[in-house]
Amino acid sequence: MIKKTLCFSSPAYLSLGNAQLVIRLPEVENNETLPQRMKKEAERTIPIEDIGVVMLDNRRITVTSGVLEALLENNCAVITCDQKGMPVGLLLPLCGNTTQNERFRLQLDASLPLRKQLWQQTVKQKILNQERVLHANTDKNTGCMRAWANDVRSGDADNLEGRAAAYYWKNLFAGHPGFVRDRDGAPPNHLLNYGYAILRAVIARSLVGSGLLPTLGIHHHNRYNAYCLADDVMEPYRPYVDQLVIDIIRRNEDISVLTKELKMQLLIIPMLDVVVNGKRSPLMIAAQQTTASLVKCFSGEIRRVSYPEM
Structure with a gap:
């Protein structure tokens, strides 16, 4: 089943009732001009088991401990944002798989x-x-990228990832003069940052569900990074976010500010169509297939990770 992605960008009170997330809006409840019937109808409930990602994007959101417990029991990723609306925290369950100890080992x-x-x-x-x-959105020659992909050796000893990235970012947003891919750089960097944060949460959630440690990477090993493995596994998924950002830029004249409307367009990332092993599925489901295959690689059952192919 495809899990829902919920984003709360206005003040809200989130509680638990009958295994349902109960959503109440203080701005509606405290409005004395509204009739009681409308106030009651403004209260919504969503089954906890239907939720995959929750984004808390307002400093006046109240969440009960019962809600957090229920969300984590159902392997939901809870993302918190700072005062600028950018993701800064990720909450995941400590135990997401019945054979977790074995898979950790x-x-x-x-x-x-x-x-x-x-x-x-x-x-x-x-x-x-x-x-x-790059081929789908520009007229640049991409033969070099195909060649680099075929030349990648064990461990990427030649750093072809870096060479490809330099060429890719130099040409992908040619319509934005002087664009440099940098976390604190000019637009559309803010769109990419927000999209990657959502993607990272989805991948981390899948890793926990597969019984793996998101911290222990196969390549990334920054001592201050709690999600090294998530950053490894999400790499082949990043271009899906890039394509979505390109589509958003084409639909919107002004992207200088990361507005609520732009964020809503990025929140479809878990539902993007992705092809894994020749089969199309939502990105959230594909991520689970990828992490499940990674477990089998660690156990020696298979030799290849099931990554998405565009």
């Missing part, structure tokens, strides 16, 4: 050659997906 015992092979597959598919996005 498989992940911890993964050999260096295996991790390098997995990173080779990750980089190759990322470059191929970037090539498809």
Whole structure:
């Protein structure tokens, strides 16, 4: 079943009732000009089991501990935002799989050659997906990117990921003079940042559901990063966010400010169509297939991760 992505950008009171998320809006309840019938109708309920991601994008949101417990029991990712509306926190369950200890040990015992092979597959598919996005949206020659993808060696010893990224970002947003991909850079960097934060939460949720440690990466190993594995696995999925950002830019004349409307357009990321192993499914389902295949790679059952192909 496709899980819902909920975003709360206005003051709200979130509580639990009969295994349902109960949503009440203080601005409606405290409005004395509205009849009681309308106030009652403004209260909404959503089954907890139907929710996959919750975005808390307002500093006046109240969440009961019962809601958080129920969401985490159902492997829901809860994202908190700062005063600028950018994601800054991610809450995930401590135990997301019945054989979690066994899978932790498989992940911890993964050999260096295996991790390098997995990173080779990750980089190759990322470059191929970037090539498809660049080819579909520009008139630039992308033959070099296909060549780089085919030349990726174990562990990406030649850093072809970096070479491909430099070419990709130089040409993808040519309509934005001087664009440089930088977290704190000029638009559309803010759209990419927001989209990647949603994607990261989806991937981290899938990793926990598959019984893996999101912290222990196959390549990323920053000591201050709690989601190294999520950052590894999300790499081939990033071009889907890039394509969505391109589509948003084409539909909107002004993207200088990350408005509520633009955020709503980015919140469809978990539902984007993705092809894995020749089968089309929503990105959230595809992420689960990817992380499940990664577990099998760690256990030696298979040799390839099921990454998306654009």
